[in-house]
Amino acid sequence: MDGPPPQEEDFTVIPIPDRLAHKNWKARVSAYEALIKIFENSASDTDPAFRPYINNTDLVKKFVTDSNAVAQEKGVECTVALVKFAGETAAKTREGIVPALVDKCLGSARAGTKSQAVELILQYAEVENGGTGIINDLLPGLGAKQPKAVAGCVFALKEVVRVFGTTVVPSPPILKALPKIFAHSDKTVRAEGTNLTHVLYQYLGPGLEPWLADLKPVQVKELKDAFETMEKDGKGHKTLKPERLTRNAAREAEAAGDEAEPQGEDVVEEPPDPRTFxxxxxxxxxxxxxxxxxxxxxxxxxxxxxxxxxxxxxxxxxxxxxxxxxxxxxxxxxxxxxxxxxxxxxxxxxxxxxxxxxxxxxxxxxxxxxxxxxxxxxxxxxxxxxxxxxxxxxxxxxxxxTLTDTIPDLDPALKSKNPQVKEGTLKFLGRSLSSATSPLPQAQIKPLAETLAVLLEDGFEGARNEAATCMGTLMKMVGERPLNAIMDTLAEVRKAKVKEAFEKATIKCKAGGAPARSAPAPAPAKKAPVASKPPAKKVAEPEETEAPEPPKKPVTKPPVAKPPVKKVPAVVANAAGGNAAGPSSSAPPKKPNASAAPKASNKPSAPAAAGALDTVKYKHTPEDAEALAADMIPAQIMSDLGDANWKVRLAATEEMQSWLEKEASNVDAEVLVRAIAKKGWSEKNFQVSDKYHA
Missing domain, CATH: 1.25.10.10 (Leucine-rich Repeat Variant)
Known part of the structure; x- marks a missing residue:
């Protein structure tokens, strides 16, 4: 019968609910397309347009299980738009939708349906702010009868891990399923399993290997060879970063004013322990x-x-x-x-x-x-x-x-008379400080630091070095401020070692210590004469070695007391009423003395200055000075200075002069003077003695 073909029915005039239930697949496609536009044009994720669908999971389930292949693809695309634009309010539909995707979509012959199904799965992980629910819904698909469906599930697992990382997606359930995937009879499933394992390796690294124990030896060998190749090609551990943020992470990043970077970019992924499960x-x-x-x-x-x-x-x-x-x-x-x-x-x-x-x-x-x-x-x-x-x-x-429980158990070993026990215990303590997941309580910080300070002066070098490592790691954990008081009591050489250890230390937890403080504020001036009693312990700090600030007005008379001839970094204590140089070089305490100097024209300060020279505070203790000298002065010179033959001693003094000319800028004057004083002040030979004083 001739004539034009019958005109197709215009489905757009039919209400969307009726089109969704229509027997004609083209009507359903029309409804899905209309809904996609509505969802895209919605004002917000709380738009009333979403309500009929997010409150009716069974209806949405029909979208993704449409009996017509073309309509099904469009139905999955429509559901992607629903979840994407409805956001977290659509998360509650996941329990009914993802199992349907596993049954009807991931094994589809249409590439578009499979890709849209995977995108929908990723959208659910995003709006649920985690991948736990998604993984629980995907894993049952590994037991599907159709190999295509199983391969599709493995591919979806790989994509979720790749896109969000193991910080968002829990890896242990997937790792436990690897033996089942690699034991599958279909080579496509096993190939997808290999791809999944490669992605897991990029996040977890060598920590993945214990989970491969139940695979066939040939499979394990192939995977390990692939891991080595990935490392050589620059695609190994820590090279893969998450591509997408969950909605919650995106809000946090926006609130912090940061760029929306994938969650956990700088987080070191800790591989899960197989024993846990x-x-x-x-x-x-x-x-x-x-x-x-x-x-x-x-x-x-x-x-x-x-x-x-x-x-x-x-x-x-x-x-x-x-x-x-x-x-x-x-x-x-x-x-x-x-x-x-x-x-x-x-x-x-x-x-x-x-x-x-x-x-x-x-x-x-x-x-x-x-x-x-x-x-x-x-x-x-x-x-x-x-x-x-x-x-x-x-x-x-x-x-x-925990550290809290462990530290008291170490105390007897740290005080052992056996140097190897002390060294080994300190090594263990250092590893414990580095690997601890909770910081040391405030009450235990000072006692531990005091113990380490004692061990820093131990006669056994191994113990000293490990004590410095422990102190540096402790400082990294609790901050510099809690340890400042103890650090002030240490010799400069010990401080340097601790600081070096601090820079190298790695920790897993931090107590939030404040940054190192600057020089302490000057203490209130006391009227008690400094010369009344010698200092019981070292109180000098490097700042105290600076010369007093010059007076703002020129002094008409020459200074009453000359500064020391030798550049010895020690603090000269002042008698009462003298020009008090306090423990800080701050200007205010010095102004009264500077202004008072011109007024005191009758030289009352001369006796005080003389008395000040009677009490000298050294920067280093005798033990520290000796240790520093051993590090600073060539050993052969010091040995020859103590030789019984005066000619050898004379040659040593000449060699020291040559050495000093080259190293003068790096020499600690106090350490040098105190070192040669032991050898030279009692020198009987006049030629050698002259060289000493030269």
Whole structure:
């Protein structure tokens, strides 16, 4: 029958609700397109246009499960617009929509439907301010019958992690699912699993590897080879950054006036511990009945065999259930570490305690007091492999407890007479300060700092160095201000080492200490004569070594008291009524003295100036000066200055003169004068003596 084709029905004249329920798929497409425009033109995310849909999840579910493939694609696109523009108010529809996407969209033959479904999943993660719900809805899709649907789910998981990062998206549930993905019979699913693992590696790094233990060896090898290639190509760990913010993070960034950068850009991703998600197992029934008797055997091989069996059991039990008998086991292992004469037994016992602490997590903390002292005592062992094993066990135990609880347990070891024990304990303390997740309480800061200050003067170099590291790390944690009083008592060489350690230290928590203070304000002037009693301790600071500020008006008479000839950085104490140079070089205290000088024309200040020269306050203690001299003056010169042959001493003084001409700007005059004074003031040979005074 000839004639024009029948004119298509104009669906735009039909109300949207009727079009959504229409049998003709084109009518439904028309409705979806109309809704997209309405959502895009909405005034805000609370626009009334959203209400009929966000309050009716079943209706929206029909959008994404439309029986017609073309209409379904447009329906998913419409839902993307709904969630995007309705924002967080649309988050409540996720529970009904995402499972439908898993069933009907992620395995679709239409690329547009799949890409829109993935975008909708990303939108839900954004408006829910997290990916937990999304991950819980996607994981059941890994058991779908259609390989295409499974591959689509794995791809969606990868995209959520890639776009938002593991700060927003919890990685442990995904990591637990990796063995299931890699065991799938379909190669496309396994290939998507490989891509997912690559993205996880870019965020988590080597911490991902324990989660690959249940994969086939060939798969593990392929993945590790791929990781190495990624690192070489500059696409390895920490190279991938989140691309999108959640709505909440975007608001916070806007409120802070920052650019809307992806959340967690500068956050170091901590890989989750696989043990956290393992089921706790009671190992007490699995312990051999003869274990404790074998551990006390006089034959070291029997002791080691018992320990090896225990270590195998502990290593194969990711999570250990707490039991009363485990306390006795922990004590036995600690005693073995402390007293066993065979270092092989000591190392295996330490390995056992390490695995035990890791597997028991927080429940091991209560055994801390009974195992720390004997373990620390065995740090006297000089073999590095033994102390390393003990150190690893100590670190694992510390991870179950806190700094607050641990510090008191270290005090006896820090005061041990054995230098290796002190050094090893300080190394452990330094690692603990760096890895602690909560800062040291205010009440414990000063006692610990005082202990470290004492150890900074220890006769054993290893202990001194580690004490400086600990002090620097503590300063990084609590700030400089709480430690200023103690730092002021340290020699300059010690301060320098602490500051160096402070710059290098890394920590995981900070107490919010204030920046270092400037020089203290001058103390109120006291009338008591300074010469009445010598200073009991060093109170001088570098600022005090400056010469008094010149008077604003020229003094007509020459100064009553000459300044010291030698440039010795010491503070000259003034007698009462003299020109008082206080502990600060601030101008106000000096003005009265400067103005008083011209008035006192009868020379009353001369005796005071003379008295002032009688009491000298050195900047360095004798011990510090000696230590600084050893570092500053060439050792050969100092050795020759004490030689019995006067010609050798004379040559040494000439060599020192040459050295001084080159290094004058770097020499501490006080240290130099005090060093040669020990050698030279009693010199009997006139030629050598003349050289000293020259």
């Amino acid at each position: 393992a089921e706790a197992v009671d190992i007490v029934p699995k312990l051999p009945a003869s274990f404790h008797s074998n551990l006390k055997s006089s034959k070291w091989k029997e002791r080691k065999e018992a320990l090896d069996d225990l270590h195998t059991l502990l290593k194969n039990t990711p999570r250990i259930k707490d039991a009363g008998e485990l306390g006795e086991l922990a004590k036995s292992l600690a005693q073995c570490i402390a007293k066993d004469a065979n270092i092989n037994c000591v190392m295996v016992a330490a390995n056992c305690l390490e695995e035990m602490a890791k597997a028991m997590v927080d429940s091991f903390a209560k055994y801390r007091e009974s195992v720390f002292p004997p373990m620390l005592e065995r740090l006297k062992e000089r073999k590095a492999n033994v102390t390393d094993a003990i150190g690893a066990a100590l670190d694992a135990i510390f991870a179950t407890t």
